[in-house]
Structure formats: structure tokens, C-alpha cells
Amino acid sequence: MYLFCCSVICGALLSIPLMHWGIQWSAGLVGILLAALLFLWGFAQKKALFADTQQGVCWLISAVALLGMMWHSQMTFEQRLAERLRVPTSLTATVRVVGLSDSIGQEWRQVVQPTPALAGLPSRWLVNLPRTDSSEGVPAEPPMMRAGELWQVDVQLEPIRGRASIGVFDVERWLVLERNIGAQATLMSAERLPHVVSLSWFDRVDRIRLQLRTHFEQFNSADQGILLGLLTGDRALISSEQKALYQQVGISHLLAISGPHVLLAAGILAAGLGKLLNLWPQLYLRMERRRWQIPIFLCAVVGYAMLAGWELPAQRTVWMALVVSGLAWWRQRWPVMQVLAVAASGVLLFDPLAVLSAAFWLSFGAVWLLLWLGRHRSPEQPAGTVLQRIWLALKQLFGLQCLLTLALLPLVLSIFGQFSL
Numbered sequence: 001m002y003l004f005c006c007s008v009i010c011g012a013l014l015s016i017p018l019m020h021w022g023i024q025w026s027a028g029l030v031g032i033l034l035a036a037l038l039f040l041w042g043f044a045q046k047k048a049l050f051a052d053t054q055q056g057v058c059w060l061i062s063a064v065a066l067l068g069m070m071w072h073s074q075m076t077f078e079q080r081l082a083e084r085l086r087v088p089t090s091l092t093a094t095v096r097v098v099g100l101s102d103s104i105g106q107e108w109r110q111v112v113q114p115t116p117a118l119a120g121l122p123s124r125w126l127v128n129l130p131r132t133d134s135s136e137g138v139p140a141e142p143p144m145m146r147a148g149e150l151w152q153v154d155v156q157l158e159p160i161r162g163r164a165s166i167g168v169f170d171v172e173r174w175l176v177l178e179r180n181i182g183a184q185a186t187l188m189s190a191e192r193l194p195h196v197v198s199l200s201w202f203d204r205v206d207r208i209r210l211q212l213r214t215h216f217e218q219f220n221s222a223d224q225g226i227l228l229g230l231l232t233g234d235r236a237l238i239s240s241e242q243k244a245l246y247q248q249v250g251i252s253h254l255l256a257i258s259g260p261h262v263l264l265a266a267g268i269l270a271a272g273l274g275k276l277l278n279l280w281p282q283l284y285l286r287m288e289r290r291r292w293q294i295p296i297f298l299c300a301v302v303g304y305a306m307l308a309g310w311e312l313p314a315q316r317t318v319w320m321a322l323v324v325s326g327l328a329w330w331r332q333r334w335p336v337m338q339v340l341a342v343a344a345s346g347v348l349l350f351d352p353l354a355v356l357s358a359a360f361w362l363s364f365g366a367v368w369l370l371l372w373l374g375r376h377r378s379p380e381q382p383a384g385t386v387l388q389r390i391w392l393a394l395k396q397l398f399g400l401q402c403l404l405t406l407a408l409l410p411l412v413l414s415i416f417g418q419f420s421l
Contacts, residue, residue: 005345011069073352085183108142122182147206250420257308266300319343
């Protein structure tokens with residue numbers, strides 16, 4: 001399992017040069033690299049690569065997984081590039097609302113999907129309001145779109161263009177490759193259709209998120225957007241001044257729902273269930289305590305991750321929770337690095353282009369560094385005096401954070417080009 005997951009991850013990573021250089025230039029380089037790695041591994045082990053049949057089967061499966069993941073990534077990459085819009089056009093279409101709008105007011109943006117699919121046009125659009133000058137007329141108000149609804153819209157479709165300047169955020173790569181959005185549209189008019197449609201689980205959760213946003217909008221507080229962001233990861237109500245302040249201070253990541261948020265909510269629910277089960281101790285005669293709590297814990301983890309928008313850090317937490325819960329259910333133990341590898345391979349199997357996302361590298365990179373630093377730290381000897389114990393506690397409190405900050409510094413600088421003291 002561990003070798004298979006590592007092969008999937010390596011296949012996704014090795015597909016990056018294929019995306020940039022093309023398969024003609026990269027195939028030979030990748031082949032030489034794989035051959036060199038196999039040779040070095042065999043030389044270090046000082047034995048044949050295929051000492052027995054089982055080892056040969058494992059390497060064969062790993063090679064197939066690696067090549068299959070490279071092909072999967074390349075095909076996904078080419079498909080998303082082929083679907084993007086290249087020529088501006090205007091049309092009237094019936095669209096289905098997907099997810100929650102990015103913001104409110106004049107910064108409102110909503111992802112929609114044409115229903116049925118239109119030949120020659122992308123399958124997902126990012127709809128914006130028209131730019132209006134307040135001196136000439138009243139600014140357009142965004143329509144009240146809910147996930148799963150059908151709307152008839154008049155739009156002007158335009159290709160997504162990114163800037164080529166160094167250090168500027170690549171919006172084209174972010175929308176086309178990472179979010180699978182092939183065109184941006186200016187909304188001229190919109191009318192909701194009274195058709196009854198079947199809602200998916202994500203549609204129902206997104207409607208709950210919209211209700212929470214509407215509820216928080218009624219609060220008379222400047223921090224209503226911060227509270228909503230900490231609860232569900234929805235940053236629509238956060239003002240531009242607050243966003244700039246959080247970026248300058250370097251704490252914008254606190255609003256990204258990840259492991260601590262999800263596990264805290266799931267842990268509270270599981271602990272509450274344990275207290276409730278204690279009222280009927282005869283239940284433990286049917287099934288042990290952990291097997292009563294694990295399903296509720298997993299439901300809470302998946303439910304809260306969906307409430308947070310199913311972003312990549314939340315997906316990582318869900319995968320790791322699934323693996324750890326499965327091990328606890330069957331009374332198995334795996335190394336922590338193997339659990340992390342399974343989680344990363346699970347994310348990449350469903351979305352291989354997640355390897356291009358900064359969230360993937362920061363999320364899995366930070367967890368991997370925490371696990372690696374935790375395993376390689378020298379054990380501290382217990383101190384005798386009060387001052388020595390205080391000094392040891394301070395070292396344990398700040399030492400790991402300092403090491404993690406220094407280790408992530410090259411990655412943060414390469415992605416964002418800046419670092420907050």
C-alpha cells in the first residue's frame with residue numbers, strides 16, 4: 001500500500017514537466033530519471049531488484065501506478081485546456097448554479113454550469129456583474145442565486161486571460177487548471193426558472209452555508225465576516241481592509257478550514273456521544289465503545305468539511321481521518337508517514353491537478369514537516385529545578401514552531417514572493 005501511494009504521488013509530481021514542456025521533450029527525461037532511481041536503489045540494497053516473485057509484483061504494480069498517474073494527470077491537463085473559451089461570444093442559456101458565490105455586492109462572482117452542455121463552450125463559467133459607473137446609473141445588484149437552481153441568463157462570455165508579469169497572481173492557471181472554469185461571463189440579465197431539480201448533497205450543504213451567510217449579515221459588528229470565516233471558511237463578508245491586514249500580519253491561513261477546525265468539531269461531537277452512551281452501559285455488551293464513536297466521528301468530519309466548502313486542506317483531513325478510523329476499527333497500526341501518503345494519493349487520484357495548487361504544498365508540506373521534525377527531535381531530559389523545567393517548557397513550546405517556520409520559508413517565498421515577520 002505504501003509503495004503504491006508513493007508511486008501515485010511521484011506520478012503526479014513527474015507529470016508537472018509534461019504539462020510545461022510537452023510529452024515529446026519530457027518522456028525521455030522521465031524514463032532516464034526512473035531508470036537512474038531504480039539503479040541507485042538496487043545499488044544501495046546490494047541485491048537484485050526482483051529477489052522474489054512478491055517483490056517483483058510489488059514493483060510492477062508500482063510502475064503501473066506511476067505511469068497511470070502520469071497519464072491521468074496529462075489527460076486531465078489537456079482536457080481542461082481544450083475546454084477553455086478562446087473567442088468572445090454573447091448568448092442566452094439555461095444554467096445551473098454551482099456552489100456559493102465568492103463575495104457579495106459589486107464583487108459578487110458565481111460559478112454556473114450550462115444545462116444542457118453547449119457544444120464548443122466550456123462546462124463551467126464564472127459569472128460577474130457588469131462594470132457600471134455610479135455617476136451614470138445605479139450599480140447592478142447581484143441576483144439571489146442558490147446552489148442547484150436553474151436560471152436563464154444573458155451573458156457575454158470572454159476568455160480567461162492571465163498576466164505574464166513576474167510575481168503577479170496567475171488567475172488563468174488558478175481558474176482553468178485548479179478550479180476547472182473555462183470562461184468568465186458578464187451577466188446582463190437573469191431570471192430564475194421554476195423547474196424542480198434534484199439537489200445533490202453538496203447543493204444542500206451550500207444552501208445551508210448561504211443561510212449562515214445571510215444570518216451573519218444581520219449582525220451589527222465589524223467582525224461578522226471574521227466570525228463567519230472562522231466557522232465555515234466563507235470569506236465573502238470580510239472587508240478588503242481586513243483581508244489586507246491579515247495578509248500583512250501573516251495570519252490569513254487561520255481562515256482556511258483545516259485539521260484543527262474539523263477535528264475539534266468532530267471531537268466535541270464524539271465526546272458528547274460518549275457521555276450519552278454511558279447512560280446505557282449495556283450497549284457496550286453488543287459492541288465496544290470505539291465502534292460506537294467512530295461512525296459518528298467520521299460523519300462529523302465529512303459533514304464539517306463539506307460545510308467548509310470541501311477545500312483541499314479539509315479534504316486532507318477527511319482522508320487522514322478515514323485511514324486512522326479504519327485502522328482503529330480493525331486494530332491495526334501504520335506509520336504516520338504511510339497515513340499521510342495514503343491521504344495525499346487519495347486527493348490526487350480524484351484531482352491530479354491539485355499538485356499545482358499552493359494549498360496542496362502548504363497543507364501536506366506543513367503536516368509532513370511536523371511529523372518529520374517530531375520523529376527526529378532529540379529527547380529532552382527531565383530537569384530538576386523550577387527554572388530548568390520552565391526553560392524546557394519554553395523550548396518545547398517555541399522550538400518546533402521555529403523549525404517549522406524556517407523549513408516552510410523557501411516554499412512560502414516561492415509561492416507568494418513575500419514573508420511576514
